[in-house]
Amino acid sequence: MDDIIxxxxxxxxxxxxxxxxxxxxxxxxxxxxxxxxxxxxxxEREEVxxxxxxxxxxxxxxxFVGAMTGGTAKATxxxxxxxxxxxxxxxxxxxxxxxxxxDNPKVEHSFSIVREKAPTAFIIANIGGPQLVSKYGVKExxxxxxxxxxxxxxIHLNSLQEAVQPEGDTNYSGLLPKIGELTQELDVPVIVKxxxxxxxxxxxxxxxxxxxxxxxVAGAGGTSWAAVEYYRAKARQDGFSQRLGETFWDWGIPTAxxxxxxxQSVNVPVIASGGIRNGIDVTKALALGAxxxxxxxxxxxxxxxxxxxxxxxxxxxVGEVRNAMFLVGADSIKELQKVPVVLTGKTAEWLKLRGFPxxxxxxxxx
Ligand SMILES: Cc1cc2nc3c(=O)[nH]c(=O)nc-3n(C[C@H](O)[C@H](O)[C@H](O)COP(=O)(O)O)c2cc1C
Numbered sequence: 087m088d089d090i091i092x093x094x095x096x097x098x099x100x101x102x103x104x105x106x107x108x109x110x111x112x113x114x115x116x117x118x119x120x121x122x123x124x125x126x127x128x129x130e131r132e133e134v135x136x137x138x139x140x141x142x143x144x145x146x147x148x149x150f151v152g153a154m155t156g157g158t159a160k161a162t163x164x165x166x167x168x169x170x171x172x173x174x175x176x177x178x179x180x181x182x183x184x185x186x187x188x189d190n191p192k193v194e195h196s197f198s199i200v201r202e203k204a205p206t207a208f209i210i211a212n213i214g215g216p217q218l219v220s221k222y223g224v225k226e227x228x229x230x231x232x233x234x235x236x237x238x239x240x241i242h243l244n245s246l247q248e249a250v251q252p253e254g255d256t257n258y259s260g261l262l263p264k265i266g267e268l269t270q271e272l273d274v275p276v277i278v279k280x281x282x283x284x285x286x287x288x289x290x291x292x293x294x295x296x297x298x299x300x301x302x303v304a305g306a307g308g309t310s311w312a313a314v315e316y317y318r319a320k321a322r323q324d325g326f327s328q329r330l331g332e333t334f335w336d337w338g339i340p341t342a343x344x345x346x347x348x349x350q351s352v353n354v355p356v357i358a359s360g361g362i363r364n365g366i367d368v369t370k371a372l373a374l375g376a377x378x379x380x381x382x383x384x385x386x387x388x389x390x391x392x393x394x395x396x397x398x399x400x401x402x403x404v405g406e407v408r409n410a411m412f413l414v415g416a417d418s419i420k421e422l423q424k425v426p427v428v429l430t431g432k433t434a435e436w437l438k439l440r441g442f443p444x445x446x447x448x449x450x451x452x
Contacts, residue, residue: 090253091186092193095157097318099164102386107313110335114307114361115342118433119370122426127415134411136404138419140355140377141238141275141299143208146176147404148419149368151396152304152359152382153180153212153240153279155196157187160390162196168385169203170393175400178208180240180279180380184230185217194233201235210277211236215243216255218264224271231274238274240302241265244281246337247311250330251318266296275299282309282360284339287347287440294352301348301356302380306338308361309383342374342429343436349375350442365406372419373427426451 101107138148151168155161165181172179179200187194200209211230213222218241231239248254269276277300278285278293284305285293293301316331339347341360348356355378358371362381371379381403388395416422429437429447437447 091189092157095155095161095182095186098314099155099160099386101314101317102309102383103390105313105317107309107317108383109307109310109313109361112306112336112338112340114305114367115340115433116307116361116367116370118429118431119342119374120428120430121370121373121410121414122428123413124415127412129412129415129417131408131412133417134408135418136408136411138377141208143178143237145178145208145378147407148372148378149400149403149407150178150180150208150210150378150380151385151400152380153182153210153242154382154386155182156184157182157193157196159196162199164386164389165196165200166203167389167391167393167396169200169207171396171400172207173204174397175404176207177400178210178237179204180210181212181234183212183214183242184233185214187233188213188222188226188229197233208237209234211239213239213241214255215241215261215265216248216257218268219257219259219261220255223264224268227268227272231272236274238277238299239268239272240277240279241268242279242281244311246283246334247281247315250312250315250327250334252324252327262292262296265293265298269297269299277302277357279357280304280360282306282311283337284341284344284360285348286339286344287351290348290351294354298354300354300377301352302359303341303344303348303356305341305344305360306336307341308359308363308381310335312337340433340436342370342433345371345374345376346437346442346446347440350446365403365408366410368403368407369410369414369422372422373414373425375423424451
């Protein structure tokens with residue numbers, strides 16, 4: 087079993103490195119999110135405060151590297167490179183699903199190396215929703231947290247991926263109470279995250295009936311797990327799964343719409359992810375009300391090279407956030423969350439049809 091999971095994890099990394107696994111037809115919707123340029127920002131760019139405190143941790147910038155990997159030799163290298171970079175920059179990262187190491191302690195080091203390399207960064211442990219339904223409980227969740235001395239635990243929801251792979255865990259019944267139980271029993275904040283298909287207002291509200299500390303929308307428009315499974319199926323000549331992957335390639339709630347759905351429905355911090363590719367995307371996500379943004383795929387290639395490469399990629403993002411905040415005249419994240427935003431195109435249409443009021447898609451300065 088461990089070998090199978092290890093192989094699958096290695097496959098995911100290889101497929102993501104070699105093939106185009108990004109959404110094809112669906113876009114994040116950030117192209118519909120318009121920030122209003124200020125010719126008179128009346129602030130000095132270098133004095134813009136991009137730091138923010140979320141989950142009791144002060145992030146140097148409102149970003150972190152999303153959950154990606156663990157369990158294999160290559161994953162150890164990737165995790166170490168990301169950890170070194172986030173430690174230097176004083177931000178955070180998620181590790182990939184820890185199922186493989188919970189079941190086989192021999193591979194724990196591929197995860198625990200993250201805390202070795204990043205003694206003070208914000209580290210997010212990771213377990214899967216379907217495993218909570220089938221076999222895991224408080225004990226395994228605590229083990230995952232301990233393994234990386236995590237600041238928070240993410241429970242990932244990946245119904246799309248499970249539904250398009252033949253070995254998928256498609257039993258999601260009774261997950262919500264399990265999530266609720268973990269929020270009561272764990273000493274760290276519990277974040278629930280999607281993996282590229284987004285979170286609706288309905289699901290955000292359900293999650294908020296528990297004590298979840300944050301919701302990471304991971305919407306559609308970036309990495310597509312149906313695409314990853316398409317390539318895996320193609321390699322093993324499994325025509326049925328290949329077709330499933332192709333059909334569901336662009337499934338999901340686009341990220342920009344999902345951010346608004348969650349932000350407008352719950353009072354817990356919302357994390358924006360799924361296709362975040364530059365600092366303007368981050369800035370738009372925060373203007374829509376997200377507390378933090380994260381990206382995963384953009385750091386995979388750099389992380390196979392060196393921590394220096396990851397650091398450079400992060401610094402680009404940080405510099406762009408600072409620039410965009412300057413150009414909308416926001417000298418802090420709090421101010422950014424109040425700047426005017428105009429939503430157009432399919433995102434505005436979506437939000438109107440979903441019943442959100444005009445001040446949501448055409449916000450004047452709050
Ligand atoms: C290679 C790879 C492996 C991933 N593994 C996990 C995982 O183990 N657990 C998880 O919660 N998300 C995992 N994700 C999903 C990401 O955390 C993220 O939600 C998704 O990729 C969308 O963000 P992006 O468009 O910036 O890549 C993985 C993503 C990639 C690219």
